[in-house]
Amino acid sequence: MTPPRYAKITNAAVLAFGLSAIGASPAFAANLTVEVSGEVGDKGAVMVALYKASDKWMGKATDSRKTAAVKAGVAVTFNDLAEGEYAISLFIDENSNNKLDSNAVGMPIEPYAFSNDASGSFGPPSFDKAKFVLGKDDKKHVITIK
């Protein structure tokens, strides 16, 4: 519940989408499809950030995707990923200003979610709570906006 943790979510989101995609292309690679369901709404865009275990969680993301929000849900795909542990952080940029808006004390006021539908208390969950394993095969991971 300490103040800096709100700021962390916001900064991470901004950092993640300030980067251009740096695709990893190892020899044995799998594709990861992230399906976003639940209360996606139809305003703005869904911003999805992908982290691997060696990244600073909620810092600089490995890769990111942006897609228009659709009520029925959306899906984005990250191609040619190496085997390993990954986690997702996403938010809905309802007002299309390319950032996760927050209120006057830095509390996010646009919807956000994490892989495994993990949640933290007044802040993001740990990487361990949000992580999942990507093997040699393609994988689909569903995240629900609540």
Added chain:
Amino acid sequence: MNRRSFLKTTGTALTGAALPMAVLNATATSAQGVASTQLDFHPSLTTMRGFNGQDISCERAMVEGRIPADLRGSFFRNGPGLFERGGQRYSHWFDGDGLVNAWRFSDKGVSHQARFVQTKKFIAEQQANEFLVPAFGSGIKAKMPIRSSDDMNTANTNVVRLGDRLLAMWEGGSATALDPDTLETRGLVTWAPELKSMPFSAHPKIEADGTFWNFGTMMGKMVIYHISAKGELLRHAVFDAPATGMVHDFAVSQQHIIFVLPPIGIDYKSVRDGKSLGEAMTWDANAPTRVLVIDKADFTKRRIIEMPAHMVFHFGNAWEENNIIRVDYVKSKNLSIMNEWMPKLMRGERAASDAAHPAFLRIDLNKGRVDLTGLSDDVEFPRIDPRMVARRNRSIYYPYASSQQSGGLNGVMRLDVDSGKTDRYSFGDAATVEEHVFVPKPGSNREGDGYLIGVGFDIKRQQTFGTVFDGNNLAAGPMALVRLPYWVPSCFHGHFYAA
């Protein structure tokens, strides 16, 4: 009829939709952290058992005495109404879900209705039949995501009418709008995008012309709201506030906004270890209680004056003359009432609390100094004639405890601030008394000319009643008692609106 003996007379047949007491008497199954399948509730504390989540109403309550013909309107009150789910009981009074009550005075008599505010928390927990989110004073483990304080918002502290809606208010998050006629929940109120989910305190100050002031504190920030009588946000400001873990109420004078900030800290480590916010609050007796004075016309003009540590929850009023501000509030020593006495209430234990006394603060803005004086009466929930907010008032109305042994508030008292004289009435051992509000007599413009109305609990009958006193003669006892055929959970605060 002798008004003083109202509570001793045997009741005649009750009218209205009486619910069987068996339905209402939700037996406590377990106290938070305490194995207590059968809490032995003191009969004076029955209302602390809470409801199961059911709404309740009574079309016509039984009236003893006479309701004045010019007392017509709706008396809205709010308080925590549900304290246990799935065998788990909250350990703090502040934790319960908001149950809004409407006592409607019409030519047909007095009706009563109470409905739970359908907050996100209430709906989810009602469905799950268990507590899902942390509460102010109970360390409940989160079982659903907490994205903002509104996910824990219980809308349980006060209710006010603003424009065409009622606002059920809580200290830590947004107000919740309700329909004034049906008490149906409409949803959270957002005043501006950057104010979404920001705290909107349960103690707004409303001037006679309807000008509406409120504040919120969160994470070292304070927000001030200046809202029109119609309910439009006119101005707001967010700024760094002096560190304190809790700010419950404030006061406004003609030109200033006044806060009294007690030295409450929060041990964030114990919050992370699973303690509730209330349990993690610390008291630094060596640190000052700070007076923060803000210019109403320019929120950037702020000054702080320090005084010795003491605690405050509720204010009566503030007014100023020649750069000297007078503020009255109810003062107590430290956090013991909140952290020791209230958890006892929740276990059904009647116990003497640390006293809370009328306090009078004089702020000399020229010299930058404050003087604090007080009285020894045991009081809480101060209210004034609503026409006198931010103006020089003569009277303050409080529920009071007639003796330390009474174990709680059992009477009402008017204090004449100028003369120091009091006018009071006590129900003795027969009843406990909640906040009473002043209702001006229609057509009159003299302070104090009107009725003092409120709610009490008849310990012997185990029923809730409404009171109507002549504001100029409390000692005569209630002009009328409005008896409900059931009890309802105790409320904190509310407002009356003339028809």
